[in-house]
Amino acid sequence: MGLLKQIASRVASMLGVLVVLTFAVYFIQRQLPSDPARVLAGRTASPEALAAAREQLGLDKPFLLEYFHYLGRLLHGDLGISVTSRNEVSSDIGTYLPATLELVVVAGVLALIGGLILGVIGARDGWLAGAVRFVSVAGASAPTFLVAILLLLVFYRDLGWLPAGGRGDALAASEPTGLRLIDNLVHLDGAALADTVNHLVLPALVLALSPAMAIGRVLRSSLRATMATDFVRSASAKGGSWPAVVWRHGLRNALGPALSIAGVQVSVMLGGSVIIEMLFSWPGLGNYLSDAIANSDLSAIAGVVIVLGFAYVLITFVVDTLQILIDPRLREPV
Amino acid sequence: MSDAVARIEKLVVQFDRSGTPFRALKGVSLDIAPGEIVALVGESGSGKTVLGNCLLGLVPGGHRTRITGRVEVGGTDMVGGPEKDKRRVRRNELGAVFQDPLTSLDPTMRVGKQVRERGATAQRALDALTECGVPEPGQRIRYWPHQLSGGLRQRVSIAGAITAADPGGVPSLIVADEPTTALDVRVQDQIIKLFARLRDDHGCSILLITHDLGVAAQIADRIVVMSEGEIREHGPTARVLREPQHAYTKKLLESRLDIAGPLPPASVVEAGEPVLTLSEVVKDFPAPHKRGEKRRVLHGVDVRLEAGESLVLVGESGCGKSTLLRIAAGLETPTGGRADVPPAAGRPQLIFQDARSSLTPWLSINSQLSERLAAAGVPRKDRPARVAELLGQVGLDARMAASRPRQLSGGQCQRAAIARALASSPGILLCDEPVSALDATLAAQVVDLLDDLRRSTGVSLLLVTHDLAVAKRIATRIAVMTDGRIVEEGPVEQIFASPAHPYTKQLLEASPSLAAVAS
Incomplete structure (x- = not known):
């Protein structure tokens, strides 16, 4: 096929x-x-x-x-009318979705990068790998809201480096995409971009933490298994160094299970963003959903559920397609 | 020999096995001369693979592994030297070929790229593939490994091994670790000849690591016999095979199943009742990656197994022999035709190649046997005696009843699996490559055990193997299979004395035998 x-x-x-x-x-x-x-x-x-x-x-x-x-x-994009806001649910979602999307996409990228680094370093023998494994277990078992509060205490209250919450509406442009990082880049507005980044750092980091650990753990064990195979031994016997062999042979073969877990984790992030948005007063879909639940706003709840469901399905599709792309055995006939 | 390509001196390798030190090599010294083919022969656990890895500078086990002694390739220290030097030697002077061609190529990298991994040009990769006998190399270079057969993949591996970084350069030493063990005999024969030709054309040395003296006999200039981390004997091939000095070598030679070996003593099999009849059996499987399409693996096969006889199905991988056995066991339903077992014969019992994984890991041998006895309706109070009796039948000590599979050796596991199969007093034992995973000395014992059981209990054997030597030792009748059909069938004497079908003749010719050298 x-x-x-x-x-x-x-x-x-x-x-x-x-x-x-x-x-x-x-x-x-x-x-x-x-x-x-x-x-x-x-x-x-x-x-x-x-x-x-x-x-x-x-x-x-x-x-x-x-x-x-x-x-x-x-x-036709008609999700009904919200009883709370008295707006069309679709226009409400249009208002709140970009904030959540931006948060989840940035956190997702952070989780992937973090997972990749943790996985690759953890796969090698030695003290560094041991340290990475320790951090992974510690990081994965720390409750998200505790980490969030801890980071807020340090970076907002004590050091005053980062804001406590919100998206930084004062400076930012919200055209054309609603994703502030992109909008501010389009308008070449350095100050607003810096403000956006400052507001994004903490929530994205907290949201990315536990998925990064999960992706890292799976990648580590699958990379270790890959590095013990005969084709890796062959590649080493041809004079490849450890990093070169990981890059050329290890990663692509180890990526399958890590991708599957990454898909699950990013989907979970969409749900997990509800808590993060509340903690950081992030004006996104999570806050909208929690208000809707509090007011039994059925149309709004249904609308958000359908949007999130669509996102899950889309992520699964992307992961499946990537799996087919990295493994020729899944697409080329024998 | 001052000009040796590789020199190993008093090499000791000690691994850490969860806290306890384990010596894989106990002071091994070996020189390999330019253009020499050295066969390193030993059973599993002899340390032969560790020795090969030391030559490549790839000793596994991490930082707790302790190595003393020297390993030099082209004057470079391959165990103590800096990683950079070792990599240079691996890029320029070494080539490696491993056992399983299914796993020794990266499934996500095109074949051509893997051959050129050390930086050779595309043209050079093409030449190497041509030289290694890969047909249509220009197209194959774009293939993924899974699109090639096992034999072709091993040729690709060898092409990669002879393509050193140095333009046009061929490594001075090729380390081939069981390069033909996973291959069919006819392919094995071709690959062995390929190695010999590479040596003749390029003058490279080859260290051939193998468990099979027969393979060594075909090609090696010198044989080195190892066991338990020590070299027991070494010398010119003909001398070692004809006049073995060390007791261990003698034991290896005696226990080896060879197609030139003697026929089993004729057993009196009266033309009995058929206990298993397969008629016109057809089996289709869905074709991989092609929805709705079928692949036919059995094209109308007839088998008639009579009480007390031993019928051996011989064939290469993919010929359908295991599928046929599974249909006989009732584990697969035939697409067409019939499989009949008269109720009197009882349910056929299966014995698999990998005995350890066919036993439940967390149950003692006693529980696994008792479970079967209970199923066969043996009263509880009689079971301990029956367990002891079964263990005695397969030559296991009664005290082993309390052991779990991981505490037993591979041979003991296979004996336990046979005891378990016998628990329900079946009329038929179905054996799928029962000795392929065992070392030569154990293989002969297990084959003899099955033969004894048949003679003493009258159980019928239907045994599937790729190895004609196994068939010769145990069969009363042989059926040769290829491409889902039985092409020749007859009494064991007839198949060996006057094979009729060209395919049978090819199999016999390709089977490695000591007869040519040792006589």
């Missing part, structure tokens, strides 16, 4: 997962004792207005048709 064909089949299964996800979200929403029509029309609406709202939402039809109606609205 060729590469394209395999990717096509992954995309198809990805769409299938999304349909199941939206169905589950809709089903759960309908089971709850809350009437979206009344939410839309308002508490004091007349029976006629209520019926109109019901028709508008497609709630006057059999369940499956209702679902397809809902799916149709989703495809």
Whole structure:
């Protein structure tokens, strides 16, 4: 099976997962004792207005048709209206998503780099590897919120180097992408860029910490196994040094399991960002979601769940595709 | 020999095995002359691979390994010297070929790039592949390792080993660690001849590490016999094989199963009832990476196994012999045809190649045997006596009942596995390469044990092997398989005296034998 064909089949299964996800979200929403029509029309609406709202939402039809109606609205980007903010959920998500995206992407990159360094150093024999293993275990077992508070005490209260929270709205541009790092680069605004980075450092670091350790541990053990194989012995017998052999043969062969765990970890980060956003007053989807949960704002919750679900599926797809790219045995026929 | 390519002097290598020191080499000295092929022969654990790794300067075990003595290649110290010098020697003067061609090439790197790893040009890689007998090297250079057969992969490995950094240079020493053990006999024969040709064309020395005196006999100028970290005997090949001096060498020679060995004493097998009948068995497997497509591995095979006889299926890897055995055991369903075992014969029992992994690691031998006895309906009070009896039958001490598999040697594990198979008093034992993973001395014992059991208990044997020498020692009848078909079948005497099918003849010719040298 060729590469394209395999990717096509992954995309198809990805769409299938999304349909199941939206169905589950809709089903759960309908089971709850809350009437979206009344939410839309308002508490004091007349029976006629209520019926109109019901028709508008497609709630006057059999369940499956209702679902397809809902799916149709989703495809048009209509996620309903939030009772808390009284805005369209999609526009709320448009406001909050970039902040979360920026945090998770930066933290994800940090976790990958950290995991790579920890994994490669840890794979070699010697005291440095021992130290790295110790740090990995310690880092992975430290609770996120404790580390966050500790870092805040040191870098905000005592040293005063970094801000306590927020994204640094005062200076920053938020066009064209909403991702401040990129927006400020586009506008060549050095001061705003520095402010953005200062605000990002702590939350991204805390969010990246435990995933970096997890990726590092998996990469370390898989790299150790790879470095004990005959093809690595062959490469060493041809005069390659340890770093050269790791680079040419070790990493690519050891990367598979590390990629799988990285995919899981980045997905978990999306969920984990809820706590981090609260700790650092980060104006992102996590804060929006926790407000929505507190106010039983069903449309908002469903909207965020669908966006996060879509992100999970996308990450899984990216990881699968990378696996096919690094291992020729998965794509080229025998 | 002052001009030796490699010189090993009083080499001692001591590993740390979870706290206890273990001496893999106990003061070994060896010189290899230019253009010489030295065969280093020994059983597993003899230290022969450690010696090869020392020559390459790749001693495993980390910082707790202690090495004394000297290893010099081209005048450079390969154990104590600076890493930079060792790497230079490896790039220019050494080549290495390892046992398993499936794992000794990087699966994520194209073949050509691996051959050129030491910086040779593409043209040089092409020449090396051509020289090593890789057909259509211009295309193959772009292949991934998994797209090549085992034999071709080993040729690629050898091409990489002879392509030194120095343009046009061929290493002065090639260390080949069991380079043919994982290959079929016909391919093994070709690879051995390839090594001989490389020596003749380039004058490079070869250290051939092998467990098989037969392979050594085919090619080596000199044989060095090792056991337990010491050299027991060394000398010119013909001398060592004809007039072995050391008791250990004699033992190796005597126990070796050889196709020139004697036939087993004729056993009186009365044309009995069939205990297993396979008729027109066809088996398809889904083709890898091709959804919906099938690959046919058995094309209508007939097998009739009679009570008390020993039928050996001989064939190379991929011929379908193991699949056939699994169908006979009821572990696979045939796509077409029938597999019949009359109820009286009982459920056939299987014995596998890797005995240790076929035993449950956390259960004592006693529990594993008792479990089978319970399943066979033996009352609880009778089981201890039966366990002792079974262990006695396979030549294990009754005290070993309390042991767990990891406390037993490979040979003892296989005996325990045979005892477990016998627990239900089966009419048929199905054996899949039962001695391929064992050292020569043990292999002969286990083959003889199976033969004795058949003669004493009347159990029928259906045994699968790639090794005609094993077949000769134990078979009453031999069936030769290739490409999912039985191409020749007959009594053991007939197959060896007058093979009819060209494939059988090829197998016989390619099987390494001491007969040519030792007589």
